[in-house]
Amino acid sequence: MSTPSLLILPGDGIGPEVMAEVVKIIDWYGEKRDLKFDVTMDLVGGAAYDKHGVPLADETMAKAQEVDAVLLGAVGGPKYDVLDFSVKPERGLLRLRKEMDLFANLRPAQCFDALADFSSLKKDVVAGLDIMIVRELTSGIYFGEPRGIITEGNERVGINTQRYTESEIRRVAIAAFELAMKRGKKLCSMEKANVMESGILWREVVEEVAKDYPEVAVSHMYADNGAMQLVRAPKQFDVIVTDNLFGDILSDCAAMLTGSLGMLPSASLGAPMENGRPKAMYEPVHGSAPDIAGQGKANPIACILSFAMALRYSFDQGDEATRLETAIEKVLADGVRTGDLLADEGVTPVSTSGMGDAIIAALDASL
Amino acid sequence: MSTPSLLILPGDGIGPEVMAEVVKIIDWYGEKRDLKFDVTMDLVGGAAYDKHGVPLADETMAKAQEVDAVLLGAVGGPKYDVLDFSVKPERGLLRLRKEMDLFANLRPAQCFDALADFSSLKKDVVAGLDIMIVRELTSGIYFGEPRGIITEGNERVGINTQRYTESEIRRVAIAAFELAMKRGKKLCSMEKANVMESGILWREVVEEVAKDYPEVAVSHMYADNGAMQLVRAPKQFDVIVTDNLFGDILSDCAAMLTGSLGMLPSASLGAPMENGRPKAMYEPVHGSAPDIAGQGKANPIACILSFAMALRYSFDQGDEATRLETAIEKVLADGVRTGDLLADEGVTPVSTSGMGDAIIAALDASL
Ligand SMILES: [Mg+2]
Ligand SMILES: [Mg+2]
Numbered sequence: 001m002s003t004p005s006l007l008i009l010p011g012d013g014i015g016p017e018v019m020a021e022v023v024k025i026i027d028w029y030g031e032k033r034d035l036k037f038d039v040t041m042d043l044v045g046g047a048a049y050d051k052h053g054v055p056l057a058d059e060t061m062a063k064a065q066e067v068d069a070v071l072l073g074a075v076g077g078p079k080y081d082v083l084d085f086s087v088k089p090e091r092g093l094l095r096l097r098k099e100m101d102l103f104a105n106l107r108p109a110q111c112f113d114a115l116a117d118f119s120s121l122k123k124d125v126v127a128g129l130d131i132m133i134v135r136e137l138t139s140g141i142y143f144g145e146p147r148g149i150i151t152e153g154n155e156r157v158g159i160n161t162q163r164y165t166e167s168e169i170r171r172v173a174i175a176a177f178e179l180a181m182k183r184g185k186k187l188c189s190m191e192k193a194n195v196m197e198s199g200i201l202w203r204e205v206v207e208e209v210a211k212d213y214p215e216v217a218v219s220h221m222y223a224d225n226g227a228m229q230l231v232r233a234p235k236q237f238d239v240i241v242t243d244n245l246f247g248d249i250l251s252d253c254a255a256m257l258t259g260s261l262g263m264l265p266s267a268s269l270g271a272p273m274e275n276g277r278p279k280a281m282y283e284p285v286h287g288s289a290p291d292i293a294g295q296g297k298a299n300p301i302a303c304i305l306s307f308a309m310a311l312r313y314s315f316d317q318g319d320e321a322t323r324l325e326t327a328i329e330k331v332l333a334d335g336v337r338t339g340d341l342l343a344d345e346g347v348t349p350v351s352t353s354g355m356g357d358a359i360i361a362a363l364d365a366s367l
Numbered sequence: 368m369s370t371p372s373l374l375i376l377p378g379d380g381i382g383p384e385v386m387a388e389v390v391k392i393i394d395w396y397g398e399k400r401d402l403k404f405d406v407t408m409d410l411v412g413g414a415a416y417d418k419h420g421v422p423l424a425d426e427t428m429a430k431a432q433e434v435d436a437v438l439l440g441a442v443g444g445p446k447y448d449v450l451d452f453s454v455k456p457e458r459g460l461l462r463l464r465k466e467m468d469l470f471a472n473l474r475p476a477q478c479f480d481a482l483a484d485f486s487s488l489k490k491d492v493v494a495g496l497d498i499m500i501v502r503e504l505t506s507g508i509y510f511g512e513p514r515g516i517i518t519e520g521n522e523r524v525g526i527n528t529q530r531y532t533e534s535e536i537r538r539v540a541i542a543a544f545e546l547a548m549k550r551g552k553k554l555c556s557m558e559k560a561n562v563m564e565s566g567i568l569w570r571e572v573v574e575e576v577a578k579d580y581p582e583v584a585v586s587h588m589y590a591d592n593g594a595m596q597l598v599r600a601p602k603q604f605d606v607i608v609t610d611n612l613f614g615d616i617l618s619d620c621a622a623m624l625t626g627s628l629g630m631l632p633s634a635s636l637g638a639p640m641e642n643g644r645p646k647a648m649y650e651p652v653h654g655s656a657p658d659i660a661g662q663g664k665a666n667p668i669a670c671i672l673s674f675a676m677a678l679r680y681s682f683d684q685g686d687e688a689t690r691l692e693t694a695i696e697k698v699l700a701d702g703v704r705t706g707d708l709l710a711d712e713g714v715t716p717v718s719t720s721g722m723g724d725a726i727i728a729a730l731d732a733s734l
Contacts, residue, residue, distance in 0.1 A: 010371075062482045119599070120488050120489055120492045120598060120599050121487050121488050121598075122486075122487055122489055124489065125487045141508070141527075141529060141563065142559075142562045142563065144526075147564055148564050149564050149567065149568050149706045152532070155533040155534055156533050156568055157530060157531065157533070157568075158529075158530070158531045158536075158563075158564050158565030158566070158567065158569065159511075159528065159529065159530050159564065160508075160528075160529040160563045160564060160565045161526065161527075161528050161529070162508060162525075162526065162527040162528070162529070163524060163525070163526050164523070164524065165519070165522055165523070165524045166522040166523050167522055169525075171435075179525070188518055192509075192612075192615075195509045195527050196508065196509065196514075196525075196527045197514050197515050197516050197527060198525030198526060198527045199525070200516065200525065201516050201523060201524075201525030202525065218529065223615075223616055224615045224616045224619040224620075225614045225619065227594070227617075227619055227620040227623070228619045228620060228622070228623040228628075230620075231487060231488075231598065231620055231623040231624060232487050232623050232626075233487065233644065243610075245559075246616075248559075248590075248591045249590060249591045249594045249616060250594075251591075252591040252592065252594055252595045253591075253594040253595060253597075253598055253620065254594040255595070256594070256598040256599050257598060259599075260436060306519075355601030362584075
């Protein structure tokens with residue numbers, strides 16, 4: 001196997017700070033586990049605009065199409081609010097998602113025991129939570145035509161169209177089943193087949209794909225019941241697959257169950273490339289947090305967990321991903337905290353690099 | 368003012384049992400508060416099918432159009448599963464909603480302190496919770512055309528259409544603002560105006576209506592953030608207004624926050640009638656629970672709270688509604704429990720009528 005390639009786009013705000021800690025982790029894997037990556041660093045968002053006048057240069061886009069995985073920090077900041085819509089930092093991110101055709105958005109909701117108190121839910125309901133929501137990301141009601149505000153008679157009418165083809169449903173279902181095979185072999189598909197034809201088709205196609213994965217226990221749930229069950233007993237789920245709109249709401253609902261939004265990674269996967277690996281971009285769910293940028297206060301864990309997802313889903317290094325997640329769990333259990341994770345008075349927060357160093361130390365101890 | 372009229376449709380399963388307790392409460396108001404109602408009892412659902420061969424007789428439908436409010440118990444049961452779709456018990460309920468044009472579905476999420484332990488959320492997050500979600504019920508993506516599963520090229524495509532006219536948005540917004548005026552004068556409207564034109568129109572119309580309610584503090588929130596905020600800190604909300612689809616998911620999410628789904632009432636309101644009162648139907652959120660029907664085990668509180676909603680929203684008897692809710696709160700604080708509310712060993716449950724009697728006693732004590 002050739003050396004796996006990685007394009008790192010730290011972006012804006014706290015992006016470069018948290019990504020610096022990821023780079024330390026990557027170096028550790030090269031030195032201590034002989035797991036080397038061909039790393040390219042480049043610009044995205046405001047940082048790319050400052051240099052190139054666009055939030056993503058064509059060469060960067062071309063590179064993203066070539067590599068095994070893209071790792072992105074965060075984009076945006078008040079400095080760029082005045083820019084024209086077409087060159088705003090977020091357009092760089094959207095261009096990556098669109099041109100790489102990243103149709104499967106993986107949103108894990110994990111709750112580390114040591115942080116369970118941050119949740120608004122009772123500790124026993126969320127401690128150890130580890131679910132994965134797969135959201136269809138490139139179709140559905142946010143993209144369907146016709147759309148717009150038209151005038152009919154003497155009033156306006158707002159129109160959006162939910163539109164899913166079989167192949168759009170099939171490819172995200174396959175992505176979810178593949179994930180389920182790497183996890184607990186349990187998958188729940190959510191839609192509103194009771195009132196929506198697009199939900200009926202969704203359910204049928206998921207059932208079809210299920211035939212190729214006889215080991216996976218499949219269930220179907222109406223999305224409103226899904227929201228209830230996520231609040232009532234989230235640990236009943238392992239992998240959830242759902243459409244763009246339901247996934248938008250349910251993934252955020254699930255994220256909030258953990259109580260630590262700043263801890264959550266994500267992945268967006270596309271079709272398999274020639275080498276069999278899916279096109280992939282990994283990024284923390286949190287934003288660029290310009291208010292604390294450059295002060296060494298940012299929590300790098302969500303970005304490091306995004307790299308752990310890359311290890312598992314792009315590089316078939318599930319054991320090493322687990323090693324990294326376990327190291328983070330240990331550091332948190334030991335009480336190491338960045339400022340955002342402080343609840344008790346009297347605990348001194350560590351810096352961004354302090355957290356990275358603690359995780360490196362835990363990785364060393366794992367050998 | 369003429370005697371207010373009430374059509375009572377106990378329905379199937381536990382419906383008649385829980386409604387019998389509501390009738391005791393109604394009689395109490397007649398005797399002790401000189402608040403008399405012109406009550407008609409009739410059949411709906413399987414009970415109507417057994418007698419008329421249809422789940423709602425035309426005469427019953429006509430009566431529902433005439434009265435000031437309809438109070439419904441529950442419909443359905445395994446006995447009727449074999450019936451043709453067109454005469455299933457649920458069709459009776461749907462006919463009422465459709466022909467009365469009940470476009471505003473009011474879904475309170477209330478959490479009585481005494482029952483806060485039933486929630487999966489921490490006690491301080493939900494104790495005393497009292498929010499009201501107003502869901503548009505007759506339009507949106509569950510009804511819009513075109514819809515269906517078509518074939519394009521060599522594959523099928525599932526299509527549904529979200530379609531909201533200004534007047535559809537306006538009337539539900541007005542209903543929500545009227546509610547906000549009777550409550551805490553705070554209203555949050557939820558949509559996805561960032562990615563949906565129907566959401567943009569929704570927000571514009573809500574802003575227009577807001578001008579007629581200068582006392583109400585209005586805010587707007589994206590629906591995915593709404594789901595997060597409901598989980599994180601639900602008490603930040605008072606009245607929430609949203610469309611059919613988002614309301615479907617968010618109202619169930621909010622209901623589950625309370626942990627006692629069997630306690631929740633609902634109302635569905637339509638346009639004002641000649642007397643100025645909105646067309647209205649009140650019903651518990653729970654179903655007909657055929658497994659415990661006829662055994663005196665059912666909890667009548669959701670149905671009694673539905674009558675309290677009728678007092679407040681159809682009969683302008685807000686003080687008497689509060690009296691009833693306070694009586695229920697006291698009974699629960701005293702530890703009176705039907706079987707569904709039992710958590711501790713050693714507590715003996717009361718029967719359906721035992722709960723009704725306890726609430727009557729608390730009403731007596733309130734005088
Ligand atoms: Mg979202
Ligand atoms: Mg629902």
